[in-house]
Amino acid sequence: MDISAACTNGWVLCQSFGSKLAEPKTQEEVTFLGRQTHQIGNGGNYFIGIHDIFLEGQWVYAGSREPVTITMPWARGAPDNFHEEDCVEMGSAPEWHELWGDVPCSSTLYYICEYEQNYEYQQGQVIG
Template sequence: MGLPCPQDGLYYFSSHTASWEEAQRFCKLLNADLVVINSSEEKKYLHVDMKNTCWIGLHDSVEEGKWHWVDGTDYDSTVKFWRSGQPNGNRNENCAAMTSDGEWHDWPCSSRHRLICEKSV
């Protein structure tokens, strides 16, 4: 049995891969954004059936080390689920993805991963 949805939102899990920028553009076509994870309940809901790494709506491409959510949510006040040692400060890794264990990694934005879009209802 699946977990109840933790908030009023709709999620789209892609079966295709894309770069981070392509993923965000795709979500925008759905009137959505790459997912913004606001709680441990939401993270659990999202990764319960994940079998692949998926892009999330988090990046530090404007300024190294200053992470931003695509919807403007304040990064400093939100929960974080970085894997130990992540983000590792590699200047070529400016976009975040969530792995099947629910932990976040920074990746080169040109990497190709599946994606999760989130749309408010």
């Protein structure tokens, strides 16, 4: 599979694989996702299934809309909601060190789909 997409499209694409955008709910999952992204992310940035679309600063899981249960590993200066940034990206470049940033949901990024027991990566070209 060779695709990247805007956040909502990433959500739809994950669903088409019978999964959803990754929703790390424990510190272990955050660390695991960060390490995986760092190892195989090719320097790209990846959407995960967390946003503050409904209420600024209130981060919820995209699937359940429940409040985020973990300490979010924000990069320095994030989240800054610069130009209305309500989606979360995870960087894979070395300087990111497994950190997160807030980005516009309309950004075109790679995305991480989550299955019941493990995480899978879909990555590739821009489609929109």
